Every structure is written in structure tokens, then in C-alpha cells.
Amino acid sequence: MTDLKYPVGKFDFDAPIAEADHARLIDEIAATPAALRAAVTGLSRDQLETRYRPGGWTVKQVVHHVPDSHMNAYSRFKLALTEDEPTIKPYDEAKWAELPDSQKVAAEVSLRLVEAIHERWVPLLRTMDSADFRRGFRHPDHGRVLTLQQVLGLYAWHGRHHVAHITTLRDREGW
Numbered sequence: 001m002t003d004l005k006y007p008v009g010k011f012d013f014d015a016p017i018a019e020a021d022h023a024r025l026i027d028e029i030a031a032t033p034a035a036l037r038a039a040v041t042g043l044s045r046d047q048l049e050t051r052y053r054p055g056g057w058t059v060k061q062v063v064h065h066v067p068d069s070h071m072n073a074y075s076r077f078k079l080a081l082t083e084d085e086p087t088i089k090p091y092d093e094a095k096w097a098e099l100p101d102s103q104k105v106a107a108e109v110s111l112r113l114v115e116a117i118h119e120r121w122v123p124l125l126r127t128m129d130s131a132d133f134r135r136g137f138r139h140p141d142h143g144r145v146l147t148l149q150q151v152l153g154l155y156a157w158h159g160r161h162h163v164a165h166i167t168t169l170r171d172r173e174g175w
Contacts, residue, residue, distance in 0.1 A: 004053035007164035011157045013142070017149050019130050025156040030122045032159030033115040036066055039166040040107060047175060048107055052165040057097050059169065062162050064102040065093060067114040073155050074121040077148060080137045081128075085145050087138040125152070 003009075017025070040048065040063060048060040057065065072091060079086045096102065133149040146154075169175075 002168050004165075004168070005056070006161070007168045008157065008160045011154055011161075013146065013150050013154070015153070017153045019133070022128075022133065022149075022152065025152050026122065026125045028156035029125065029152070029159060030118060032066070032070075032163070033111070033118050035159065035163045036063065036114060036166075037111050039163050039170070040111070043170075043175065047173075050169065050173070052169045056165070059166055060107045061097045061102050062165055063107040064105070064110045065097055066159070066162050067110050067117055068096055068102075069093065069158060070114060070117050070121065070155065073151065073158075074117055074124075076137055076151065077121070077124065080135045080148055081132060085136055085138055087140065090139065090141045 040059060043059065048063075049058050051058055052062060068091075076088050079088065128148070133152065134147055136145040136147040136150075138145050
């Protein structure tokens with residue numbers, strides 16, 4: 001049976017990422033908005049309010065989470081590219097998912113938002129060189145500096161991870 005919480009496996013910050021992997025990882029990030037939209041296409045209001053796993057978020061909350069997270073990632077990339085190892089501000093994603101905008105706003109709004117974020121973020125990623133990917137930011141929750149190369153891998157995984165929450169639910173439910 002598929003792991004409902006981690007359908008594509010857990011992300012490993014210490015797994016090696018080669019410079020040769022950058023283009024593929026950027027392509028995976030670039031594919032996230034279309035993959036997310038495809039994952040929810042045709043779902044009813046009730047289906048969007050279905051939890052992808054017991055104790056997990058609703059499909060709509062997942063859709064709203066992706067641009068929340070990717071907005072933060074985009075900002076963190078820009079901070080790391082313009083400052084020396086800045087300390088970033090973490091956010092409580094679980095609490096964000098409970099805010100009224102994640103509960104009441106149509107999923108379509110966040111689908112458009114993630115598309116817009118990626119229209120800015122992906123070109124930035126594609127212009128970065130190897131020295132840029134060695135830059136990083138201090139993440140208080142991790143207690144260390146994360147390189148932009150590690151964070152590139154994280155967000156390639158992140159898109160696949162949340163799309164899989166929805167697509168595996170659709171498969172299980174026969175939607």
C-alpha cells in the first residue's frame with residue numbers, strides 16, 4: 001500500500017544533488033502548476049473538501065498550501081541571492097491551512113497564484129549558476145544553513161509530493 005503521508009517518499013536534505021541535476025529539478029518545479037491543476041480538474045466541491053488521508057488536509061487545503069509554500073521559497077531564494085546567509089522566518093503551515101482563505105477561497109485562485117509565482121521563480125532558477133546554488137539561508141527549524149541546491153531539490157520533491165496526495169486519493173476513490 002502507498003504511504004498516504006509520503007506517497008513519493010520523504011525528502012532527504014543530505015542526499016547528494018549534482019550540478020548536472022539542476023536543469024531536471026528546475027523542470028520538475030516548472031511542471032508543478034500544470035500537474036496540480038490536472039490533479040484537481042473535474043473534482044466536485046465535495047471532492048475538494050475530502051481529506052487526502054485521515055488527519056490530513058482537504059484537497060482544497062493542499063491546493064492552497066502549494067502557493068503558500070512556493071511564495072515563501074521564492075522569497076527565500078531571493079534573500080539568499082542578495083544577502084549573506086540570511087536567517088529566514090519559518091511559518092506554521094498547519095495553522096496557515098486553517099486560516100479562512102484556505103477554507104473559503106476557491107481552489108482556482110491558488111491554481112492561478114502558483115502559476116504566477118512560477119512565472120517569476122522558474123526564470124530566476126534558470127539563470128542561476130553553480131555559485132548561486134551554493135549560497136544559502138539559515139533555517140531556524142533545521143538549525144543550519146540550507147543551500148539553494150538543497151532547497152531546489154526540496155521544491156522539486158514538494159510539488160510531486162502534494163500532487164501525489166491528490167492523485168493517489170483520486171485513484172483510491174475511483175475519481
